Amino acid sequence: MNCKLAIRSLARGLGLAVCWQALCHPAYGNEGFERRTDVELIRVNSIGFPLVGEKMATILGKCSEFRVQNATSKDTVFRDEVRTHPTLPNVNTADFSDLSTPGRYRIVVEGMGTSAEFEINDSVFNRPFYRCFHAMYLSRCGATVYSKQDGHEFKHDACHLADGLLAHTGTSSDGTKDGVGGWHDAGDYNKYVVNGAFTAGMLLTAWEHFAGALEPLDLRIPESDNKTPDFLDEIRWELEWLLKMQRPDGRIFHKLSALRFGGAKLPENDEAKRYFSPWSTAATADFVAVLAHASRVYRKYDAEFSKRCLDAAKLSYEILKLHEGEVTADLTKFSTGAYSTTDRDDRLWATSQLWESTGKTEFLNELEERIRQRYDLLEASEPAIQADWDWKQVSNLGMFTYVLSQRHGRDTRLVNRLTADVLSSADTIVNRSANHPYGRPLGDRYYWGCNGTVARLAMNLEVADRLSARSSYRHTQLHALSHLLGWNDYGRSYVTGVGHRPPQLPHDRRSMADKLVPPWPGYLIGGPWPKSTDWQDSEHDYKTNEIAINWNGAIVYALAAFVKADTFAADVKPIYSSPN
Numbered sequence: 001m002n003c004k005l006a007i008r009s010l011a012r013g014l015g016l017a018v019c020w021q022a023l024c025h026p027a028y029g030n031e032g033f034e035r036r037t038d039v040e041l042i043r044v045n046s047i048g049f050p051l052v053g054e055k056m057a058t059i060l061g062k063c064s065e066f067r068v069q070n071a072t073s074k075d076t077v078f079r080d081e082v083r084t085h086p087t088l089p090n091v092n093t094a095d096f097s098d099l100s101t102p103g104r105y106r107i108v109v110e111g112m113g114t115s116a117e118f119e120i121n122d123s124v125f126n127r128p129f130y131r132c133f134h135a136m137y138l139s140r141c142g143a144t145v146y147s148k149q150d151g152h153e154f155k156h157d158a159c160h161l162a163d164g165l166l167a168h169t170g171t172s173s174d175g176t177k178d179g180v181g182g183w184h185d186a187g188d189y190n191k192y193v194v195n196g197a198f199t200a201g202m203l204l205t206a207w208e209h210f211a212g213a214l215e216p217l218d219l220r221i222p223e224s225d226n227k228t229p230d231f232l233d234e235i236r237w238e239l240e241w242l243l244k245m246q247r248p249d250g251r252i253f254h255k256l257s258a259l260r261f262g263g264a265k266l267p268e269n270d271e272a273k274r275y276f277s278p279w280s281t282a283a284t285a286d287f288v289a290v291l292a293h294a295s296r297v298y299r300k301y302d303a304e305f306s307k308r309c310l311d312a313a314k315l316s317y318e319i320l321k322l323h324e325g326e327v328t329a330d331l332t333k334f335s336t337g338a339y340s341t342t343d344r345d346d347r348l349w350a351t352s353q354l355w356e357s358t359g360k361t362e363f364l365n366e367l368e369e370r371i372r373q374r375y376d377l378l379e380a381s382e383p384a385i386q387a388d389w390d391w392k393q394v395s396n397l398g399m400f401t402y403v404l405s406q407r408h409g410r411d412t413r414l415v416n417r418l419t420a421d422v423l424s425s426a427d428t429i430v431n432r433s434a435n436h437p438y439g440r441p442l443g444d445r446y447y448w449g450c451n452g453t454v455a456r457l458a459m460n461l462e463v464a465d466r467l468s469a470r471s472s473y474r475h476t477q478l479h480a481l482s483h484l485l486g487w488n489d490y491g492r493s494y495v496t497g498v499g500h501r502p503p504q505l506p507h508d509r510r511s512m513a514d515k516l517v518p519p520w521p522g523y524l525i526g527g528p529w530p531k532s533t534d535w536q537d538s539e540h541d542y543k544t545n546e547i548a549i550n551w552n553g554a555i556v557y558a559l560a561a562f563v564k565a566d567t568f569a570a571d572v573k574p575i576y577s578s579p580n
Helices: 003-011 014-024 126-138 193-214 230-244 279-300 303-322 345-360 361-377 393-405 412-434 450-467 471-484 509-513 548-562 567-576
Strands: 043-044 056-060 065-069 076-081 091-095 101-108 118-120 145-151 152-156 255-258 275-276
Touching: 014 393, 043 101, 043 230, 056 118, 126 145, 126 230, 126 548, 126 567, 145 255, 193 230, 193 255, 193 279, 193 345, 193 393, 193 450, 193 567, 230 279, 230 303, 279 345, 303 345, 303 509, 345 393, 361 393, 361 412, 393 412, 393 450, 412 450, 412 471, 471 548
Parallel strands: none
Antiparallel strands: 043 056, 056 091, 065 076, 065 101, 101 118, 145 152, 255 275
């Protein structure tokens, strides 16, 4: 164990105890657990709650009531009986939704101690949003990044300026091509079109849904002084790289990466040769989707860039028309992430964005035909809207665009059918959350990166709310955030630098290689699997403790729904970062 890892392990000593407790807590059949002061028996969203909305915590152990205490004055401001879970007798819910007075609080249960502190106010998610979005800036490849947060300086020099070599593109091409820029994909430094486009697509959707709150925000990135909103400037960093992944004929290279994963080095010290891979129709379709989407979003701020995006999308769309059969990239030379996926849903997403950005009938006709084909492939009772999705299943992004569109000419019957499926999907998510002891919208499904899906389901709920406003949709969006920020089996936040006892040892090569004890802040870790108690806060556990841009894009979307622009500057000033 190196010196830094030893220091970090010592710093997170309490976390080891939490992991031990989670494996034998009463929710999983052990009624005789030892009362310990280093175990989180009261699990709550450690950031807090807006004034109006459901506010809940979970208490492990036998108890009958709880109280909420002002963290400063120690006065009891709320008291009520707990509600015992119907099938888990030692798991109790504390519901304090009626408490709506701004302040800082904690939950107290006699004989069990207190919870982590949390706030109640309408701008409670401003700081987490800032950290999670600013983490996208910290993921930049090909540039110097600098951020000072809470007295710690997170920085690296410009990296991977030789991107990239053409020797493994599957053509006669040799030499190099400019591939500098974009975001590092995850705990490694490689760059992948499928996941990068998916992440940018989620963020562009966040912009379209919440632009009123996002447009005025100072997010402290190098472009903050220009006339484009910071939120869009950061997405453009990825878009400019995606444009470099386009061949002159419109084909899109699937990825740009080293041949194998590297070790724990700062990015500027990573000298492994990096190669463009062959092209794929999935990557090409995702490129079309996100560049067509970008063309309408940026039109207001930069007409020239908007046109460049749309022209690039149309060029690559023509390649898709020439290759109706799926083309997969030959990645046999690479052992880095494959991001392999079938392209049917990617093509649907691409066509939806071309139609929404241009209004052309040819795109609408193709889109509606693809939606109908999707229905034809489903079982009779299976909805077309997925209630569990990630980069491999992107049809939701196309469906949401179609069903929310204000353009004329849509098939009314198809719109009605999709609307019903959006609401059905949202109701499924609401029911899963309501029946889960920690309000988890994904229920009891656990897999690699499932925390990202927990956050991403906020989009299903937001779209449903726009079609048929129901309080349960907004409440469940809050439950998703609560789960990720401490209302879970560990009583800990899953986001670095945010909330109560957040991850200290994420699988992130920058955090593993720098000289700081705290990890780089604002990153959602993948989360436990195959069981809810299988998370390890370990640098070496990439299966549960890695970071990734698609998970961060998801939590940025979920948080964006609750951003309060009027108080944002004041709320984040104490933690503000200053890029060079």
